[in-house]
Amino acid sequence: MDVSSKHPVLILVMGVSGSGKSTIGSLLADSLALPFVDADDLHPKENVAKMSSGHPLTDEDRFPWLEIVRKAAEQHVLEQDADPNFRGRRGVVVACSALKKKYRDILRGVDKPRSVPEHLDPPHPHDLPAYIAYIKGDRDLLFDRMHNRKNHFMKAQMLDSQLTDLESPEEEPGVVVIRLEDSTEKQVSDARDGLTKLAGSF
Numbered sequence: 001m002d003v004s005s006k007h008p009v010l011i012l013v014m015g016v017s018g019s020g021k022s023t024i025g026s027l028l029a030d031s032l033a034l035p036f037v038d039a040d041d042l043h044p045k046e047n048v049a050k051m052s053s054g055h056p057l058t059d060e061d062r063f064p065w066l067e068i069v070r071k072a073a074e075q076h077v078l079e080q081d082a083d084p085n086f087r088g089r090r091g092v093v094v095a096c097s098a099l100k101k102k103y104r105d106i107l108r109g110v111d112k113p114r115s116v117p118e119h120l121d122p123p124h125p126h127d128l129p130a131y132i133a134y135i136k137g138d139r140d141l142l143f144d145r146m147h148n149r150k151n152h153f154m155k156a157q158m159l160d161s162q163l164t165d166l167e168s169p170e171e172e173p174g175v176v177v178i179r180l181e182d183s184t185e186k187q188v189s190d191a192r193d194g195l196t197k198l199a200g201s202f
């Protein structure tokens with residue numbers, strides 16, 4: 001089957017701060033010739049200010065941001081649909097912490113957007129199923145990675161609040177586990193192989 005006729009995919013690269021989402025996500029996107037969305041770039045400035053001052057985000061801080069991230073991903077696929085010259089598999093790679101299941105459900109497009117008032121129907125979601133590459137590893141290595149990363153607003157002291165919020169996605173469908181301690185090259189290759197088994201070829 002021609003890849004362009006396969007269903008589009010949202011590939012979510014997720015994990016706590018410092019786990020390597022941006023690093024793996026951008027390389028995976030290049031390797032699959034898909035656009036890349038880094039959810040960190042879409043945080044409202046109030047969220048960045050809050051995290052920079054050492055305060056973890058709440059659900060209320062994250063919900064509108066996650067809706068923006070989902071919309072940005074859908075937009076890429078709508079542009080691929082509208083491009084008569086587009087040939088490859090349609091989709092997008094998103095790097096996002098997505099720590100809780102209810103956050104991932106927003107990114108999956110299965111949760112009603114909270115910004116829509118109850119009495120209005122939600123907009124019809126673009127048919128864009130999500131597959132997940134979950135970066136899993138232990139606290140000490142995560143702390144080292146955050147500690148050694150320079151010029152970043154998220155300080156290593158925020159790691160424990162991230163781990164407290166983390167709900168592992170391992171029991172959810174469509175998930176590939178990536179080992180934190182592996183080289184970036186192996187992580188990208190494992191993500192690519194695992195996602196191809198789940199979602200079909202790219």
Ligand SMILES: Nc1ncnc2c1ncn2[C@@H]1O[C@H](COP(=O)(O)OP(=O)(O)O)[C@@H](O)[C@H]1O
Pocket residue numbers: 015016017018019020021022023024095145146148149150180181182183184187
């Ligand atoms: N596989 C890896 N091995 C060693 N260091 C890594 C690896 N992946 C990422 N890093 C480093 O760890 C830090 C955090 O990575 P980053 O991609 O910014 O994570 P996140 O986007 O999840 O916060 C960066 O300094 C990055 O260069």
Ligand SMILES: O=C(O)[C@H](O)[C@@H](O)[C@H](O)[C@H](O)COP(=O)(O)O
Pocket residue numbers: 016017018021022040043051057062096097098099154162
């Ligand atoms: O949901 C959150 O609390 C944030 O998204 C957080 O997980 C993320 O880590 C920051 O945006 C910092 O960016 P880094 O992931 O690059 O550290």
